[in-house]
Amino acid sequence: MNYVSAENLTKSYGVKVLFQNINFNVNEGDKIAIVAKNGSGKSTLLKILMGKEIADSGNVVINKDIQVVLFDQEIEFDSNLSIEEFMMTLNSPPILALKQYHHSLISNNPDEMEKAIAEMEIQKAWDLENEMKQILSQLKIADLTLKMGTLSGGQIKRVALAKLLTETRAEHRHTLLIMDEPTNHLDVEMVEWLENYLSKAKITLLLVTHDRYFLDSVCDIIWEMEDKNLYVHNGSYATYLENKMIREDNLNATIDKANNLYRKELEWMRRQPKARTTKSKSRIDAFYETEKVAKTDTRKEGLELDFEMKRLGNKILELKDINKKFGNNVLLKDFSYSFQRGEKIGIVGKNGAGKSTLLNIIQGFEPKDSGEIETGETIKFGYFSQKGLAYKDDERVIDFIKEISENFPLANGKTISASQFLRLFLFDDQTQYSPISKLSGGEKRRLHLMYVLYQNPNFLIFDEPTNDLDLPTLTVLENFLQNFQGSLIIVSHDRYFMDRIVDHVLAFEGDGKIKDFVGNFSEYRESKKSQESKDKNQEFAVSIAKEEKPTAINQQSSTKKKLSFKEQRELETIEKEMPELETQRSKILEQLNNESDYVKISKLSADLESLSEKLEEYEMRWLELQELLN
Template sequence: MNYVSAENLSKSYGVKVLFKNITFHVNEGDKIAIVAKNGSGKSTLLKILMGKEIADGGEVVINKDIQVVLFDQEIDFDPKLSVEEFMMTLDSAPILALKKYHHALTSENPDDMETALAEMEIHKAWDLENEMEQILSQLKITDLSAKMGTLSGGQIKRIALAKLLTETRAEHRHTLLIMDEPTNHLDVEMVEWLENYLSKAKITLLLVTHDRYFLDAVCDKIWEMEDGNLYLHNGSYATYLENKMIREDNLNSTIDKANNLYRKELEWMRRQPKARTTKSKSRQDDFYETEKIAKTDTRKETLALDFEMKRLGNKILELRDINKSYGEKVLFKDFSYQFQRGEKVGIVGKNGAGKSTLLNIIQGFEPKDSGEIETGETIKFGYFAQKGLTYKEDERVIDFIKEIGENFPLANGKTISASQFLRLFLFDDQTQYSPISKLSGGEKRRLHLMYILYQNPNFLIFDEPTNDLDLPTLTVLENFLQNFQGSLIIVSHDRYFMDRIVDHVLAFEGDGKIKEFVGNFSEYRENLKNEEKSPKVEKTEVGSQKSEEKSTVQVVANPQPTNNQQPKKKLSFKEQHELETIEKEMPKLEEQRSKILDELNNETDYEKIAKFSAELESLSKKLENFELRWLELQD
């Protein structure tokens, strides 16, 4: 079944052409990723498909039997609504049936229940509430009474994602799901859950993401937008890269031929008398077409440059017995670590575990509770934070970079200009002389990154650098960091990025515990899975380690239980979450039970006694089930 067809679609803003005469089709079951440099028109194309923008030319036909659902970066919500109320604002028949059923439960009119039950059956809404709760639980949304206006940006994004997934499950008609950077602000466990959910779901998906592991796991087609064109690739991210390389090699060969022809044609054009009108019109037209091809700029600047970085001394950075808490919440306890020259450390852990706090403490932006930090005299930090760029409204890109310096020094004594450095990070000449205010969100983030690197630091600290960066920029950044001779700390949920860059992992496990692992992120995750399967594990916590020697987690292979006892199995993430939920809910249920008992003891009205008795029986049964499940999980 065809969902969307577009023929000869074009869109420009002033002189900037986003895309021209592109044609594509989306069929049922397609899972497509869009790859492009920021500012190439990805978001504009999505808005055209949503009907929020109009193309300059061409035609888009959307099947009348499908609905198009967008998960956008910008989320609209009423701050006064609770999470539960926000979730129930979904405008779909199953959700409306569910709301009507909830209303009927408290209605005194028996006809309301009869109507509600009929609609629940018609719209197959019985399992919807359970599915909604499961999705919210997986995305760590537990307090449904919290007001939307009190939540963090990350929490709001997760709730909006839960609402979107519920909507696609609720609607039984055909749906095209469009997602713009869905993994931003999700920790690794949530990303992996969403990845698994989307890869197994029978949906039609159009996805923009910078997470290459996520892209490979979920999508089977890639649309590449470049220089106003749309290139279609079937297969994985690796297949796309291979196809792109072949295309560029062929283009370079065509340009070389065009250059030779261009020189000959130019000589012919110049030889002809200006007043002569017998010159071949077709040959003139061919000349201008050849000129256009010959002057095509396919140069790919390389980052294989030996930058002149300020020399690192013997002392880099040492943390000794660092402690930090907020009230009863312990972020890290007696944490010690000595950073080495050229070491690239990745910091991972759940949101709120204290990762960004540690970065702030290292740089003196936030006080520690106790402990010592010794920073080498030669250290020059470069900090890429999440808060974004500060600039003058009318300031041009090139002037913003030149505020630091006209040139960037190389180790061979030469320099490259600010403009050349900008080109390394995919800012063409036209963009360099544009006001910063005209840049897209991703382009501003790329400029912020450039601003940090152009200051030539020897110790880089990156807090979620990959959010809102496009794949071409990430490739450039990764190449830069692989050649970077200084020290590096990265906080990121991007598994591909971490695997390419880091050689050490510091894992924030909660309750002040930080574990060190020597290796990249995927190796750490594999080790963690083995550890969960294996009952005998020697853990090394960096916080309790007084020596400066590095150590990794050691897993004992094929451990044997003693005294014929079965080894105690470690709880899975889902089971651990279930246990924590039960431990929170049981005291609440016991308190409700006590209140009902008090009401019963003081009540004489028969109808109220019957009502309270029914509530008491229901609560007692639920409490009993919780207690049995709690014992199972404890064992």
């Protein structure tokens, strides 16, 4: 079933053309990721599909039988509503049926209740409330009575995400789900859960994300928006990169041929008399087409990282017995660490565990409760925070960077200009002379990153640098950091980014405990999961041992006289099968916690109910047989 078709779609803002004459289709079951540089028109394209923007030309046809649902960066809500009330503002028929049923319970009106129950049956809404609470639980939203106005930005985004997933689940109509950076403000466990949920769910999805592991797990089609065009790649992120490289190589070969032809034709043009025949005019027209191709700028300037960094002394940064808590919440407990030259450390942990607090304490932005910090005399911090950039509305990009310096020093004694440095980070000449206020949100984040790096620090501290940065910029940043000779601390939930950069992990595990792990991020996650699995198996074995009933041979031999042969065999069978049923029950419960497919959830729930009934029968019969022994 075709959901969306677009033909010759064009959109511009002033003189800037975002995309021109692009064509695409979205079919049922497609899971598509959009990859593009910030400012290329990703968000604008999504708004056109939502009906919030109008294209300059071209046609978009959306199937009348589908619903388009958007998870956006900007979330609208009534601050006076509780989380539960906000969730129930959905207008889908199953949610309305659920609200009607709740109202009938309060009113205690038999006629109203009968009508509400009938509507619940029609809309198949009995399991919806449990699913809603399960999604909220997975996103770490526990207290549904909290007012929306009291929540942090990250909590608001998680509640909105839960509402969107509930709406998608509740709708019986075909739905196109559009998600713009859904993993921002989610910790790793939440990202992994959402990744698992979306990859298994039978949905049609259009996704914008900077998380490449997330992209690869969820999507199998990539739309690349570049140079006003849209290119479709079927396959993984690696396939997209390979296809892009082949396309650029072919384009460069075409340009080389055009350059050779251009030089020959240019000589011919210079020899032509002013009076031109029809034949020469066609050749002249062809010349201008060749000139256009020959002068195509495909330069992707490589980032030269061998710059002149201020020398690091013997002492870098040393923390001794640092303590910090807010009220009863212990964030740091006797934490000590000595940072080394060239060390690249990743800091991970759940939201609110104290990661950003540690960064602020290191730089003196926040006081510690106790402990000592010794900072080397040559250290120059460069801090990329989540707060954003401070600038004058009418200030141009190039002027903002030049306020630091006209040039950037390289290790070979040469320099590059502010404009060249900006170009390395994908700011073209037109954008460099634009007011900062006209930049997109992602472009402002990129400029903020530029501002930090251009000051030439030797100790970088990055707090969630990947949020709102596009994939091309992330690739440039990763190349920069891999070759960075100074010290580096990164707080990030982006697993791919962390794997490429860090070789050491400090993991905030709660209650002030910080685990020191040598290795990259994925190795740390595997180690943690392995340990959690061992702990879980040990707990399970202990619980089974406690629940097992005594079956000693001497007990059996002493009871054979009090039970008939048939009853004795029945008791032995029950005592053998009860632990096995408990094991099956635990496995089903674990599957339910990790399952997102509604059909599978229904089957597992039915199996669990059947198993629980059988266990209850066994327990009752076991008690009866035990009474006969007394």
